[in-house]
Amino acid sequence: MHIDLTPEQRAIDTGVREICAQFDDQYWTDCETHLRFPEEYYRAMADGGWLGITMPEEVGGSALGVTEAAIMMHAATSSNGGYSAASAIHINLFGPHAIVVHATDEQKKRWLEPLVKGEEKACFGVTEPDAGLDTTSIRTVADRVQGGYMVRGRKMWTSTGQVADRIMLLTRTTPKADCRRPTDGMTLFYTPLDRNKIEVRRIHKMGRNAVDSNAVFIDGLFVPEADRVGEEGRGFHYLLDSLNPERILVGIEAIGVGRDALGRAARYARERVVFGRPIGQNQGIQHPLAEAWAFLESAYWMCLRAAWLYDNGRAAGAEANAAKFLAGRAAFDACTKAVLTHGGMGYAQEYQVERLFRESLLPRIAPVTEQLILSFIAERVLDLPKSY
Structure with a gap:
């Protein structure tokens, strides 16, 4: 068993990060403060061809899988933008899946081409x-x-x-x-x-x-x-096609948020000197951050495991739900510890971890609650009676 990204998948990660590097903390702070859609970032991702990563080639897409989309979205959220970077482009990846599978050729051309080009939202x-x-x-x-x-x-x-x-x-x-x-x-x-x-x-x-x-x-x-x-009358069943990809993407986006926060906390711990030594030399700082890394790492690979199962036509419901559950908790844990590592400055906008902390609550409650995920796993995996 070989568990690693392929060269092509690494190229996706690198390419997305190169675009995201153009948009620094101040850019995202300004968008957040002024309630402004990140139009420049959206345009750059469209021009780079990333909005069509999962779309069919005949409408201008790359026809890649959920695995590649997950790698892309992890790169986006871990590169300063957090969930604002993810949500600006997220619907292009899972939302149109019902169109890809169930729409006519005329509808696909009419609807998907403008989405892929970034001409419509x-x-x-x-x-x-x-x-x-x-x-x-x-x-x-x-x-x-x-x-x-x-x-x-x-x-x-x-x-x-x-x-x-x-x-x-x-x-x-x-x-x-x-x-x-x-x-x-x-x-x-x-x-x-x-x-x-x-x-x-x-x-x-x-x-x-x-x-x-x-x-x-x-x-x-x-x-x-x-x-x-x-x-007519089949709409709910069409939406089911997109539920597992959505959970996988939300999960790995959360990992990106958590890893960004963890990286900021580690840098601060190396640089902040108190009582003549960097605070990162203290195990009271080291151990919580190391634990956060372990949780994020395990959740990351659960996300990719679920994506691989989906892309290979295998049942992925339990893994997709578990991935979203684990990732949401790991991201929240990492962002909380990042704020605490910064002490009082963690409460300040300047260091960005308060923004990431606020965003880290989102994947714990959306698009499906932790309680419903646990009920699903209890019923479908552990063969327990339905509780609701």
């Missing part, structure tokens, strides 16, 4: 305020009308909605009570974000403020039938 309208992770209980409705559908409803935590041109929208076309299974009767659309019919209201949040999150209100949005992905 997309947002993801699935989560709702009253449904949360119980996706089968969404209330956004798409009623049949001549030539298409009329949509009304609400979405929550829709990232990049302030700058998006299109929205991936999950709706109910058949009431849940009328379906044989609760996962039936939902339909997926990819359509222009018409701001005359859609209000996008920014949510002020704890961190990752360079990339907006929003409450979305839809009132009388007409969606042509040509903007429906696949068959």
Whole structure:
């Protein structure tokens, strides 16, 4: 068994880091402070061809796997930008997967080429305020009308909605009570974000403020039938194709955040002199940081293990969920220890670890909670009875 990155995968890591090196701490602080989308970074990643890393070659992509996408996103988050760097481009990697698998050739060309070129941005309208992770209980409705559908409803935590041109929208076309299974009767659309019919209201949040999150209100949005992905009523099943890649990517992005924080803490510990010696000479500083490294390293390889399984057509549900779980905890632990290593200066924006600490809470609660992950593993791996 050989566990290492290939030369091609190392080249991905190097190439992404070279672009990210153009955007320093001050750039990300300014974007965070002014609630400004990192447009220059987004443009640089698009020009470098990275937005299409998992997209088919016929629409301008590289047709690479989740493993390569994970390596790319780890490089992005560990190079100053944190989750703002990840979230600015994240949807290009997992969001359009339903389009890649289930859309027509005409739809793929019309929708994916602008995404790959960075000419259009997309947002993801699935989560709702009253449904949360119980996706089968969404209330956004798409009623049949001549030539298409009329949509009304609400979405929550829709990232990049302030700058998006299109929205991936999950709706109910058949009431849940009328379906044989609760996962039936939902339909997926990819359509222009018409701001005359859609209000996008920014949510002020704890961190990752360079990339907006929003409450979305839809009132009388007409969606042509040509903007429906696949068959009516099969939308939920199409989204399942992207769940494991999303968990893997969120996990390895968290590792990048944690490793950036850990690197900053180690540098500070080498340079900060107290009582005539660097604080990093004290085991009280060394041991927590060394422990954080061990947790991050183990979670990193779990992420790549899950990505390898997915790319090779193997069952990856348990590993993808475990990877996200372990990575979220390891990143939070590393960022917490980084702040504590800096002492009082860890609370100051100047050293950046407070920003990374705030962002490190995100992968512990999104896109799926730790509790649901543990319930999934208990049921599917340990063969225990379903608890909810």
